[in-house]
Amino acid sequence: MATGSLSIDLDALMRNWQALNKATGENVETAAVVKADGYGLGAGRAARALARAGARRFFVAVAEEGAALREVLGRGPEIYVFGGHMPGDTDMINDLDLIPMLNSLNQLTRHFEALPGAPFGIQLDTGMNRLGMEPSEWAAVAEIALPAGPKLIMSHLACADEPDHPQNAQQLATFREMTDGIDVPRSLSATGGILLGPDYHFDLTRPGIGLYGGMPFENAEPVAHLSLPVIQTRELEPGESAGYGASWVTDKPAVLATVAGGYADGLIRAMSNKAMLFFEGTPCPIVGRVSMDLITVDITHLNTTPKSLDILGVDQSVDDLADAAGTIGYEILTSLGSRYKRRYAGGVS
Template sequence: MATANLTVDLDAIAANWRALNRLSGQSVQTAAVVKADAYGLGVTRVARTLAASGARRFFVAYAEEGAAVRQALGPGPQIGVLSGHMPGDTEMIHDLDLTPMLNSLEQITRHLEALPGHAFGVQLDTGMNRLGVEMLEWQAVAPILIEAGPELLMSHLACADDPDHPANEAQLKVFHEMTDGTGVPRSFAATGGILLGQRYHFDLTRPGVGLYGGKPYDAAIPAVTLTLPVIQTREVEPGETVGYGCTWTAERPSVIATVAGGYADGLPRTLSSKAQLWDGDTPCPLVGRVSMDLITVDITDLPEVPRSLDILGPNQGVDALADTAGTIGYEILTALGARYTRRYQESTA
């Protein structure tokens, strides 16, 4: 079998949710963000695990993602759609009981006209300048909207992963200005916002990347192991090159393992000749370029040829690999390819 094994530790995801729920405080509800197929890990199994752990509200990016969560969980849990009420989504929002987070005057009009009485929330722009109703627009429509009974008023922090960034306090001030006195439940904190402290928690927190073992939640339990099978090995003499572009040249007699996995599987080309793979606790350097389906690894110093090597695991998490690639853990997680054989690990108790 040449496909790699992506092992998802559902117990770790559940434990991370419970820990972030405790950090959020007893009076605060903790949701779960499961967009992008639960950050690449498989939304059906992940959403069911989180629901069993106590999550009752979930967030996705698009209505189509909400359909997958509803299919996984059935009726009951609330599913918030962060992109709001887009053209063509009305039937899906209604039939699947999704809760759009309305982002603009256009969406507000569409929702109230197409689905009067159907649950909705409102996303406010407090300074990120991405999604959300701006201050002047909100002042104009707030009386009408509040009378219509939104489920939630929310906003999103631009710099929550940097606790000392002045944008955090600036956005918090604006959020208070826009929402104080409305009597509507509020949400401001994703994973990074939870770690900023209770002033950012309000009524609902919505952790995402921290559930899956990523920064800025340094206390998270790693949730992913990615094991790549060795397809072939060869001996390379000094002066011989390996891979596209002949970018790596052997300086000693070397044993090179060709390993299943490449940029089609979410391993960035920027890992070329930089990353490490692991045989247990022994690091093995990736040599040459990452290609579409394959990478090459120097295993000269191993006592024997391994059947597989880990690129994500106890010795190298998603953020460490991301640092090597010059990106962020979110990108590593969400790019994990569809060709991997996904295995789910959970206790049977």
């Protein structure tokens, strides 16, 4: 069966990084987050392009991702691991010069005992209650950690995509209380935090989703373009249905196109009877349930039979598609499957 074509615009990725970099001050460094295989678009290709754009520090979720990235980037750029120093990570961290963001006393003890003198960072919990040392824990270990010279101290905002949310200011205040007066580079902001303004920027920002074309960066250029080939078309009479469960029934003559793609390819079932595909800018609604490998689309209003229909690109962003499915752009990007023909364009500075 024919597969969809996923085109990744590395030039757009680079321009998104440059735009977010420009949004911070001259004394603020802009890193790049390439975890989850570059948000589903290929960490290696993305990181190489971002390095050409100017990124010198990269963030991944776990040490294994850092190992794959080091193979691509070589020894120059710094690679930070959000998950910290987990059991079994010591050799990778040491051999590949990874920098774990230590999240707890246990991780700090493990790192100091296994790799004394090796680089590390500290992650603090300022209210998200996910990863990092809480204020009381940090107060207890700061006098041990700080003399060892951490490369970075960071925290993460829980509500940065909602500029008016009171927790943003609360976390900023907590971060300052925990770190003011410490002579170590600090980082609080990912994409949303950058857009909150200079009070949140500190020494380094860590954009992620905005690089790949997602909200809350409204000016982001689309990076992922996904086109699905039409396998078959058919004409329906009033009263006929489409797809599993007969969840859509036409009340008039209709023409449907069946395209190659489904929830096995990250086009989740929640898109059923809600999301759109596009042909040369004209929206064509999904009708019937999204199945594992196939989607049926109403093309009655088109004057021609298309060879393919677009589901991501200039007509529909990852967030537009996510809104229709009741989810977020992150899930759409990171769910894109392995069956697509991937084509990379640009990426040369």
